[in-house]
Amino acid sequence: MKLLRLSLTLAAAAVPLFASAQSDSLSDTNMNTAADLSNPLIQEWDTLHGIPPFALIKDDHFREAMEAGFELQRAEVKAIIENPGDPTFSNTIEALELSGALIERTFRIFGNLTGTDTNSNLDALELEMSPRNSQRKDEIYLNEDLFQRVSAVYEARDELDLDQEQHRLLELTYRDFVRAGAAVPVESRARLTELNAQLAVLSARFGQNLREETKVFEMVIVDGADLSGLPSDVIAAARETARKRGHNDAWVFGLDRSSFEAFMAHAESRQLRRQLFDAYRSRAAHENDTDNQKILLEMARLRAERARLLGFETHADYQLATRMAKSPDSAEKFLLQVWKPGLARAQEELRDMRELAVRDGIDELSPWDWWYYAERVREQKFTLDTDQLKPFFELSQVRDGAFYAANRLFGVSFQRLEDVPVWNPDVQAFEVRGPEDELIGIFMADYYARDSKSGGAWMNTYRNASDVGREIRPIVTNNLNLIKPPEGQPTLLSFDEVRTLFHEFGHGLQGLLTTVRYERFSGTSGLPRDYVELCSQVMEHWAQEPEMLQVYARDYRSGEVIPDDLIANIGAAATFNQGFMTTEYVAASLLDLAWHTMTVEEAENVDDARAFEVEVLNGYGLLPEIEPRYRSPYFSHIFAGGYSAGYYAYLWAEILDADAFTAFKDSGDIFNPELAGRFKTYIMEAGGREEPEILYRKFRGKDPDIQPLLRIRGLADKVDTG
Ligand SMILES: [Zn+2]
Structure with missing residues (x-):
């Protein structure tokens, strides 16, 4: 059989992908139907920079492209296995890394669209195809012949003439197989595949239910x-x-x-x-068709069972084995290090608020009072109200502020692209270029909320960077959920929203700047959860630096630069309400760990999600006035996203971002070129090329320290109060 190699990077010609192949070899892969040639998902694109031709992509095209993609990757993998030559890095490890381009691309577009502009057709297809996609991966990772070839190359790794990145690709590929269950006894594999498929459906259903409950x-x-x-x-x-x-x-x-x-x-x-x-x-907990409680109980059970099949005590042990924290114990220990001072601070905040609440005739504060009275205390302490601040944070100026920071730190520039395809009229595209005018990638910003979009804020990619034979630059997206103002009105951001914009932009920069050879290591893809938030969170520090605010925070009506007293207030307000914020966040993180540190037997004994949640949080001493940031039925990070047993990661990564930014501050120059250069080289560009600990040390010259985190949150003096 002749293998059709897809090359998705072609720029110029608007020809179908398979046009150059012999027609008889097309028939080998059962894809020579007439429909293929008109399906834009199966073609090369002549759009500028290969941006997907969104207007041409119809819902119906996805199924066909997915089927074709499944089929094509199966043929590619078969060719690797049937290669008559001895297994080598090139014919096995690299060939596998390069396989599946069509299916990966199709699912990437599909996932981006279901997250940002979905409809009932796409939702139904997601439920149908997510288990098939999980089976596709199992077909690869549980394939014994393939694992034998991978193992053979792995065993010989010290004798092979591999460079550092190739060596890491080999190690991680082997590890992927082992973690997916390649070494699991044959009789258990069918069950493993079943569990993966069930979990894929439950997770998709969880996300859809939550979108629906939020929407209605x-x-x-x-x-x-x-x-x-x-x-x-x-x-x-x-x-x-x-x-x-x-x-x-x-x-x-x-x-x-x-x-x-x-x-x-x-x-x-x-x-x-x-x-x-x-x-x-109470979202997704109404005992109706869109209730997530049974779904998440089932997920906790199935995850525990899968972990046991894979040789781990719990799902958290399995997940954490490849993260910086290494074990659930060390993640919990770390959380408690911050939890205690956070609670102590929250008690103080409560005292301040009570004084004001009593004047309103409220003796006992409830969780629905916290935000309100915290805001009153803030106004009192900092004479800072939202209406006063917002005119300085108009959306396009804030975005340009983020661009400015990227330019000062990493030498990249952003140029608006007007006439390129977008998936929604609100989306804006930018060409990103480096110091020598070289193309870095494409940045697409989708900032407004709509009913067809998932909640929250996130970064994603339509194409990752790689450089095997031919350099491919990434297409990166940022998604927020800002409320769209009435026609003709400016979009004014709260300072929290400003920070969120900088956060996602930081992820975006890592996706854009990456210079790795293999897609596997590019940008944020494949980075450990507790490391991936470094680049995003570190950018939030720049957002609130006085030197930056003077550049981008200008009154949209007059152009007046934000006055010094407001800047001082923003700085002072940074540690305000941190007891509450730390507590609600850590509570959710501990809840996440609790769901995922259960053995199979323990998980089988939980039949009431809410009761479990209450017991866990009371056990840690959560205050009755504070809810966890997420209750389980809408905790999509851990049940519909990639953060299971990993919600702690944001705070863990804060050790790194606080420590990293402190280096800039201590140098006396927040744009210190030498530090920025090292950050760019070892963090932004390096992606997952080496272990995070090693990369961080190369940037910083030492290991990170937790003190900057506690200091920046204003908790350092609470550490010993228990
Ligand atoms: Zn993030």
Whole structure:
């Protein structure tokens, strides 16, 4: 059989991918149907920089491209196995790394679209295809003949003439096989495959249920008096939402995070705050078709069972084995190091708030009061209110601020591309170029919320970087969920939203700047969860530096630079409410570990998700006034995303980002060229080429220290209070 090699990087010709192949070899792969040639997903694209031709891609194209992709990779893998020559790095490890280009590309586009602009067709296809995709991987990793070839190359690794990156590719490929179960006894493999497929479906269903539950809820306000306390832009956005949803003379508040937080912090009506809060925290727990409680119980059980088959005591042990933290114990120990000072600080914050609440006739604060009274304390302490600050943070200026930081630190420039395909009219595309005008990649920003989009903020890619034979530069996306203002109005960000924009931009930069040879190591893909947040979180520090604010924080009406007293307030407010923020975050992280440090027997004994959650959190001493940042039924990071037994990772990575940024601060120059150069080389460009500990040490010249984290959060003085 003649193997058809896909090359997805071709720029110029708008020819079908298979046009150059002999027609008889097309028939070998059963793909010579007429439809193939009109399906844009199976073709090369003549779009600028190979950006997917979104307008041409119809929902129906995905199934066909997925089937073709499955088939093609099967043929590629078969060719590797049937290669008559002895297994070598090139004919086995590298060949495997390069296989599956069509299927990977198709799922990448599909995943991006279901996350940002989904519909019922795509949702149904996701449920159908996610188990097939998981089976595809099992077909590779549980293939005995293939594992034998991989093992043979691995055994001979010290005699092979491999460079550092090849060596790491070999080691990680071998490790992938072992972790996927290649060494599991044959009689258990069918069960393993079954578990993977079931978990893939449950996870997809979890995410869809949550999107649906978030979408359908609306709190309709008809009496203007109920809006009292809310900032004008929040009111305007609620008016617009009401209009779009067909409510006349009303205001509608939903459960997207921005709208929720704004309402909780400002609405004077305690009763409505409670109503919205209850709606938020009971999402996907209504014992209806979109309830996630049974799904997550099932997932916890199946994950425990899979871990046991793979030779681990629990799912967390399995997950953490390849992360920086190494074990659930060390992750928990670390969390508790921050949890205790966080709780002590939260108690102090509670005291400050009680004084104000008592004046309003409230003796006992409830979780739906925290945001509101924290905001009142903030105003009192820092004379800082949202309406006063927001005009300085207009979306395009904040984005340009992020571009400016990237330029000063890493020498890259961003140029808007007007006429390239986008998946939604709100998306903006940019060409990114380096100091020598060389192409770095494409950056696509999708900043607004919509019903067809998942909540939260994230970075993703349409294409990763690689350089095998031919250099391919990445196409990177950033997604936020900002409330879109009425036509003609500016988009004004809260400072939290500013930080989020810089955060995702940091991930984006790592995806863009990467210079690795193999896609496996490019940018953020494949990095350990507790390391991948370094590049994102470190950028948040620049967002609030006075030197940066003077550049990008300008009143959108007058161009006036943000005044010094507001800058000072932003700095002082950085440690404000950190007791609460630390506590709600660590509570969710501990909950995540609790779900995933159960043995099979333990997991089988849990039949009430809420009761389990309460018991765990009470056990750690969570205050009754604070909810965990996520209750389990909407904890999509761990049940629908890639963060299971890994939500702690953000705080873990904060050890690194706080320590890294401290290096810049201590040098007296936040754009210190020498440090920025090392950060670019060893962190941004290197991706996953080496172990994170090694790369970090190369950048910093030493191991990271936890003190900067505690200091920056304002918790350092609470460490010994228990
Ligand atoms: Zn992140």
